[in-house]
Amino acid sequence: MSALDLDFMRKVANVPRGRGVLLCIQCGRCSGSCPIARLVTDHNPRRLMEMVILGLRSEVLLQGLPWYCLSCFTCLDRCPQGGDVGEVMFAIRNLAAKERNIPAGVVAQARSLIDTGRVVNPVKSILNKRKSLGLAEIAPTGVEDVKKILKRTALDRLIRSR
Ligand code: SF4
Numbered sequence: 001m002s003a004l005d006l007d008f009m010r011k012v013a014n015v016p017r018g019r020g021v022l023l024c025i026q027c028g029r030c031s032g033s034c035p036i037a038r039l040v041t042d043h044n045p046r047r048l049m050e051m052v053i054l055g056l057r058s059e060v061l062l063q064g065l066p067w068y069c070l071s072c073f074t075c076l077d078r079c080p081q082g083g084d085v086g087e088v089m090f091a092i093r094n095l096a097a098k099e100r101n102i103p104a105g106v107v108a109q110a111r112s113l114i115d116t117g118r119v120v121n122p123v124k125s126i127l128n129k130r131k132s133l134g135l136a137e138i139a140p141t142g143v144e145d146v147k148k149i150l151k152r153t154a155l156d157r158l159i160r161s162r
């Protein structure tokens with residue numbers, strides 16, 4: 001185990017959307033109702049909150065733990081404290097991304113967003129089908145607006161450097 005960062009909870013709480021971690025009482029209702037926790041044994045939102053509270057910074061930010069969440073927000077409905085883990089997950093991901101911990105699939109989606117204005121683009125078979133049906137080609141959309149937003153957030157540089 002790496003050295004504890006006793007300031008880690010405050011750092012997460014100070015990232016936009018991260019304040020919910022301050023409310024957590026470790027009841028476990030989020031883990032009990034999380035659909036991903038049923039499928040992925042590594043994903044346990046209560047445990048992730050505990051790791052943040054304890055200051056296990058490296059274990060949280062340098063591994064895959066923040067990236068399993070589906071952002072379904074069931075935990076928001078279930079948390080007795082209103083401490084939405086799904087929102088805190090965004091704060092943790094922002095910190096993880098600064099450490100260059102971004103899964104390849106997320107990088108690919110971000111690149112697609114920068115290049116085409118879409119996170120998900122149709123696969124070749126769909127494009128061929130559209131062509132055979134005489135449908136118009138799918139053009140990039142809103143790319144200039146997306147680029148402006150990503151430049152302001154510096155996400156474009158982060159993604160291009162990967
Ligand atoms: S449901 Fe809320 S209070 Fe309970 S462990 Fe999850 S985040 Fe913490």
Ligand code: SF4
Binds near residue numbers: 030036074
């Ligand atoms: S938002 Fe994430 S952590 Fe919360 S229930 Fe959905 S998948 Fe689980």
